[in-house]
Amino acid sequence: MDNLNLNKLLFDPNSFFREKLGNEVSFKYPLLIxxxxxxxxISSSLLVMNNLKDSFSSDMDSSISASVMSIGIIGGAIGGLIGTFIIWFVLAGIFYSISYVFASKGSFKRTLEFVGYGFVPQIFSSVVSIIAMYFLLSSVDFSSQDSQFMAQGIEQMFSNNPLFYTSQIIAILCFLLSSYIWIFALLHARNMSFKNAAITVGIPAGLSIVIQIYSFLFTSASL
Structure with a gap:
């Protein structure tokens, strides 16, 4: 029976994917995730746009402001929807391509399915990010017509703010957990050894983590 056992997926992905191999390829749960x-x-984008609307209203005509807001909302919705699915396909494609070096066997459909399950920790990360963003944005006065004052508020929002740092650390930890799940996803989807699967996932995931940590430690510190 096709079901989603989150406890097994997060804490025993090896058994989870071994059992999934006995079922037909199904995108029901990966698509839902x-x-x-x-x-x-999309909700995060709407949150930002909602906080910026006062700034737009004070700087331009109301009709123009409404148009800018509408474009921003539509763009954020389309980008959030399409962009997230593109990331899933591209990441699965990267894993699938790298695994060829190890003469692996397994369909792209199965790889895409299993990689989709690995995004589960990103749900928690996204929720934490939205909560943190809500409180961080609440501390900035976007209605102020003083652009320098608003810029200082945004700088303070990201600089030496425990909430910002906490959300970033959680995001990195969740990505590490996703990477751990993806190792077993590739191990079973592409019939690989643990070592080869770890290398396949470790190359793009490791690069992504380095970029995240660099952005976290240096970019925010330079604000």
């Missing part, structure tokens, strides 16, 4: 992340991404 990616869709939830897309909705959370």
């Amino acid at each position: 990616i869709l939830v992340i897309a909705v959370l991404t």
